[in-house]
Amino acid sequence: MPVTEGINLALMLTESGIIENAVNELMTRPQLMMAAESSPGIKSSMKHQVQKWRGYVQHRIAKVDVADRFNQELTLYQTVRQWSSDEFMENAEQVVRELESTSGFYFKARKLLDHDQKKHNPMFHSYFCHQWYEHLEGALKDAQKSELEHHKEELLKDLYQRIETMQHMEKVDEAGDEKRAGRLWDMAKAKLTRTDVERMKSIAKFLQKNSDLQQIADRLGRMANEVDDPNQARVESEELKMVEEKSDSVTDDIVGVHPSDDLARLLPNEAMFLAYPELEVVFYKHLVDKRLMNYRMQGASRKLRKVKAYKTQSKQVEQDKGPFIVCIDASGSMSGYPEQCAKALAYGLMQIALADERDCYVMLFSTQHITYELTKQDGLSEVLNFLSYSFHGGTDLAPVLDQSIELMGSEQYKNADLIVLSDFIAPSQTPEMQAKIATLKAQKNRFHAVCLSRYGNPALMDMFDTCWSHHPSALGRLLSRRAS
Structure with a gap:
């Protein structure tokens, strides 16, 4: 053989x-x-x-x-x-x-x-x-x-x-549209215990009860479609348009004389040949030879023609949506109601990411940071690990911003949304950090802040594109939204 x-x-x-x-x-x-x-x-x-x-x-x-x-x-x-x-x-x-x-x-x-x-x-x-x-x-x-x-x-x-x-x-909640259900199937390899189901059910109910948080999540989900990028928005189109053309058949103006055979535009002196029988044959010879002097007329005619033009569709152009990067302050000052708000908002963003076929990363930061990829294969395990994490420690925003900025510099993170959920009781960032953020903003990435405290540092929040303030009070109302 x-x-x-x-x-x-x-x-x-x-x-x-x-x-x-x-x-x-x-x-x-x-x-x-x-x-x-x-x-x-x-x-x-x-x-x-x-x-x-x-x-x-x-x-x-x-x-x-x-x-x-x-x-x-x-x-x-x-x-x-x-x-x-x-x-x-x-x-x-x-x-x-x-x-x-x-x-x-x-x-x-x-x-x-x-x-x-x-x-x-x-x-x-x-x-x-x-x-x-x-x-x-x-x-x-x-x-x-x-x-x-x-x-x-x-x-x-x-x-x-x-x-x-x-x-x-x-x-826990409704499966949602076709894309969301399909991606949830891809994530569903994790075995859920009764405790896991109750934990997610509790967060889903909290998000449903606090509709202001859901509104923030929905607004963040829509922003990826609202990028005003003229380079991507100008599209060539063909449309019917009325145009003016010069024409000798339109009698708007007399612009001169020329030899022709048009009797309607004949100069008066040419008709003198007909006054004398012996010259009449000359007139007919000039007519046959198109040598009779005529007025030259010219004007503008209007016609419908297909014209190619570039039209700007600034905010209606579909963009490739980048991932959500959700940076959550896990310091001790965020425990309690702010912690519930942060987890519920991250859960809501995960649901939007599933429906829009986007990725969703959560970075918990305090004195160190932990990253969860909520929409990957076996992503439900990541969700459960994130929801079970207890907030403690201090606030150090710089390391997680450095890692996020490094990620957003790649092509994969173009048109991404970075959302920082914190009480923002922290010092302002360095000019170097602010310069890096400004560079990424120019590349169509967006930076958002959701402040869960009355005492957030305004100077720190000024470097974000948009800021929401959701105070962890009993009323849980959305008090203000400020665009920087």
Whole structure:
């Protein structure tokens, strides 16, 4: 058997259709069908997940343990296959002894070798190799099927886990639109406990109760579409427009004389030829030759024509929306009601990010900072870790701003929104920091501040594009909004 035969043997199962049958069997399971039909977004994400699994499994089982479990036996088979009948008979016992520790074919090989009539047949070598090949084919298929079943069970376990998590999330709030439901499915690998569900339900209810916070989140979500960028906003369009053109057929003005045959514009002295019978033939000759002197008339005619022009659509042009970077002050002064407000607003921004296909990062800062990526794969685990974090420590805004500025300098963070939620009881930032922020503002990134205290430093908040003040009072009202 040539070397490539071992590879072809390994590929047999992947080309036999058994993987397609496994995919079809998965997608027709009642529980999965019900979940897929519940939302177009979930159906699309589930289909993408299964197709990705299909590609992985096809690659995986094509190489299933060939290098370890079958390589030694395949090498021995290839060597024996190339022997002559005499060489095989001389070394047959040694081959069978090697098979004893490496292959399940040993018992069949021992039985074949002990059969005297077959052993002395000149075709015995070919027959022995053929039986050996059939054993290899069957053993590899069994190994691949076992590997396929293992991966299928893992996928089913994951799919059922996501369905369970989505059912828990329905108890927290509404699934929302198609895109949001689909991305939530991608994040739903995390297993939720009753405590996790209650924690998210509590935050969702808090956000719903404090509608002012939801309004801030909604306003922040819309700002990415309101970038006034003339370079992106000018678009070429074609429209009908009335234009004026010079025309000799329009009798607005007399601009001179010229030879022609237009009797309506004939100069009076040209008609004198008709007064004398002997000169009349001259008049007709000039008429035929278009040599009669005529007034030259000119004017402007108006016509509708298609004209190409550039129109400015400053705030209506769709922009690629960058991520939300939510920097939350986790100092001790933020514990209690401000902490609830910060977590609820971050949760609301995560919901908007899911619907708008944006990323959402949360950076908790005090004397150190911790980053959570709420919209990544397994993002619900990040959400739960963030919601369970207790605020303590002091306020140090500079390090988290440095990290955020470094992130926002890349192309991935173009048109991003950085939101700082704090009591802003802190000193103003250095001129160098303010200069860096000004540079990023010029690149269409936006900086927002949500102050959760009456005593925030106005000079510190002046470097942000927009500032909201939500005082952690019993009324929880949005008192002011100031644009810097």
